[in-house]
Amino acid sequence: MNLHQLRFVREAVRQNYNLTDAAKSLFTSQPGVSKAIIELEEELGVDIFTRHGKRIRGLTEPGRLVLQSVELIMQEIESLKRIGKEYAAHDSGSFTIATTHTQARYMLPKVVQAFMQKYPKVRLSLLQGNPKQIADMVKNDQADLAIATESIAAIDGLITLPCYQWEHVLVVPHDHPLTRSRAVSLEEIASYPVITYDAAFAGRSKIDHAFGLRSLKPDVLLEAIDADVIKTYVELGMGVGIIAGMAFDPERDRNLRAIPVGQLFGMNISRVAVKQGAYLRSYIYTFIELLAPTLTRKMVESAMRGGENYEL
Incomplete structure (x- = not known):
């Protein structure tokens, strides 16, 4: 058993079981990768991969356990290398x-x-x-x-x-009706087109959850990963924006007003x-x-x- 065999197994999985791609990634030959994996399987006495003809298709049950051990071993090898580098510089x-x-x-x-x-x-x-x-x-x-x-x-x-913790803020133009509300509610926000983050970003799941608990379905006009984009469209009067509080700068965003809404959507960590x-x-x-x-x-x-x- 040697480190090359372990690297080949790990890379074969990372390359979606394509041995040609695994070989290219490791700057070696496909037959060499295939042979090394077979030799490791023979030494261990188990099949690591399922096969269809000469092609590997996935991991066997013992293969999944072997991969876990391989990942741990390779991680320790990388740690050893990093220790050496750190003490050198x-x-x-x-x-x-x-x-x-x-x-x-x-x-x-x-x-x-x-x-x-x-x-x-x-x-x-x-x-x-x-x-x-x-x-x-x-x-x-x-x-x-x-x-x-x-x-x-x-x-x-x-x-x-x-x-650190942070909360969302509602961003609107200075003359927007919501600036005159004593305590902005979810119902009030939902009465306007909403511009906010893409579903995978910046606490969007909490926004959706809060509206869902009140059986509200706001009209999400635009989704973005960039708060500057959201603020740009709010400035154009296309809707109200919900962004991370950290993304609002009173000096830079002088055309907008931020209304804290952490009480509606909860705190984020x-x-x-x-x-x-x-x-x-x-x-x-x-x-x-x-x-x-x-x-x-x-x-x-x-x-x-x-x-x-x-x-x-």
């Missing part, structure tokens, strides 16, 4: 953050600026996607950590910690997620603490050892 390297547009656009700029001032030799990359996509990036070692609001706490294989069992370089702990000062290295390490998510 503790203040330099690469760091990849996977996050949603809202976090990247409104919450991270000041944190990233402070981090880069502290670690100018670190090459920082930002990857954007919806919550499921960014969670998969961390699980597949494409990113070191993920930051999002929506449901990443429920994804297996990730350790998540709460960063943005979380940082790392892969369970991953090795984090020291500057990643620093970044997490810059993002949420209460999340000290000791707390993060404790959560990772315990394998449990933390709550506020």
Whole structure:
């Protein structure tokens, strides 16, 4: 048994059981990959993959258990490599953050600026996607950590910690009738066309849930992942907007008024997620603490050892 065989098994699964693609990804030959997998199966005494002719189609039941062990072994190998790199150059390297547009656009700029001032030799990359996509990036070692609001706490294989709370705001032009309401209600909002986030982003599930509890079906005129887009169409008078409070800047958004509506849609918690069992370089702990000062290295390490998510 050798590491090449384990890499081939993992990559075959990642490439949807296409050995040609797996070979290309690992810069080797397809026959070599196929032979190595067969030799591993013979050594283990079980079939890892189901087959149709010469093509593999999926994992057998023992194959799923083998894959779990392979993932753990390869993760430990990557951790060993990272340990070596960190001690060779503790203040330099690469760091990849996977996050949603809202976090990247409104919450991270000041944190990233402070981090880069502290670690100018670190090459920082930002990857954007919806919550499921960014969670998969961390699980597949494409990113070191993920930051999002929506449901990443429920994804297996990730350790998540709460960063901060925020609420939605209703954005309308200054002369809009809702600015004269003492306490804006869901019924009042639903009487206007609504412009808000795409279903996968920025607490949209809580918005839909609140309306659903009151048996209201608002006319969602437009969905977007970018609050600036939402505000643009609100300024044109096309409807009322519901955005994350962090996305409203009184100086920048002078043509609009923000009305807090956390009492209607509830509070949201943005979380940082790392892969369970991953090795984090020291500057990643620093970044997490810059993002949420209460999340000290000791707390993060404790959560990772315990394998449990933390709550506020």
